[in-house]
Amino acid sequence: MSRMFLRETIRAYRQRDPAARSDLEVLLCYPGLHAVLLHRVAHWFWQRRLRLAGRFISHLARMATGIEIHPGATIGRRCMIDHGMGVVIGETAVVGDDVYLYHQVTLGGTSSERGKRHPSVANNVIIGAGAKVLGNILIGENARIGANAVVVADVPANTTVVGIPARPVERGSATRPPKPRFDPYGTPCDPCLDPLLGEIERLRTELTDLEARMARAERRETEHAERRETEHAERREPDRAGPRETDHDEPVARG
Structure with missing residues (x-):
């Protein structure tokens, strides 16, 4: 399972990042991959109530990569963290499959109460650089969060949001949602949007x-x-x- 996880994650980097020229380069030089791999180890300890060990491993991962993922967070398959520096993922955050995060992204909480207080991100979501997704909210499938957006409310599936606070921009009709596509930094380049x-x-x-x-x-x-x-x-x-x-x-x- 770990080998398959590693293989498919490296393949995802190769497919989406034109700068990735070989599997070995991704394995050795991509801190986002290192952070996700170390998180799997920390999460394993956390689930078995070895909380201090999990926190210590996540702390080492933060020191090595500049990416802070709480060991209690749930990370799906083929999650990519591009560049990575400054990414913060909180304890109760849930990240689905094929999610693409850029540097300085925060999946943060807005409550000091225990329990679910961080965002849930569905499959195939792109969150642009510097975006802040805050609170116990849901980001729907194929959603796009523009760079530096501040999201404090649910984002429907197939929707692109930009700005502070984040607001949706039109892309296709409600009855015929647009086909999922890759938007660099989660930001639409069409000025009409x-x-x-x-x-x-x-x-x-x-x-x-x-x-x-x-x-x-x-x-x-x-x-x-x-x-x-x-x-x-x-x-x-x-x-x-x-x-x-x-x-x-x-x-x-x-x-």
Whole structure:
């Protein structure tokens, strides 16, 4: 089982990291792999209530790799930690299969109470560099967490979230979710998926529409004012001319 775990994890690194040129290079030079392997040992001791031994092994792994994984955390198969420095995974965190974590990622807790207080990450999730996923929340399958995002609420499956606090960006329809794909650093490169740009574009469209409506209203008001002025001028012209003499008027006798 350990050999199969090691073999498939190395294969995952080779498939996703173009810088990995050989199995031996991954085995010797990838601290993310070392941290996950040492975590399996620490987790074995932790499950058998040898808590101090588990903590000590995880402490040694942190010193050697810069990656801190609590021995109580559950890590799935083919979990990749790229670059790795500064990654923190808390005690009650659950990480599924084929999860990809970048450096400075934190799966942290927001409560001082014992019990489940760290995130659960489903299969095939990518969490970008510097992202903070906090609390007892669920990150759904195929989700993408953008770099430096702060996630404090559940993320549905097939959803990409970015920003502080993290907000979803559209990618496909709800009835036809997008096919899972690899997004480097969990961040979509298409600028149209930026929620801030989308909001700015929406406001710009509303402003253009409002300006057009105001221009039409001003034209109608101007036309209405011109008609009233014309009608008023037409009513004043007979008054200026005065009363006209008719054929039936008799001449006025003069003394």
